[in-house]
Amino acid sequence: MTRRFTATLAIVGLFLLVGFDLMSAPPNPYHAPPALALGSGIAASGGFCGALPD
Structure with a gap:
C-alpha cells in the first residue's frame, strides 16, 4: 500500500x-x-479517578 x-x-x-x-x-x-462552562453554575459530571465519594 502506498501513502x-x-x-x-x-x-x-x-x-x-x-x-x-x-x-x-x-x-x-x-x-x-x-x-466551556466556566462559572455557569453547572456541576461537573463524568469520571475522575481521584475524586472521593460523597
Whole structure:
C-alpha cells in the first residue's frame, strides 16, 4: 500500500464515520452541554479517578 492510498482510505473512513454519526443522532444545540462552562453554575459530571465519594 502506498501513502496516498492509505491517506485516502483514512479520510474516506473518517467521512463515513462522521456521516454515520450525524445520521444516527442529528445534533441538537438546545440539549448540548456548553463547550466551556466556566462559572455557569453547572456541576461537573463524568469520571475522575481521584475524586472521593460523597
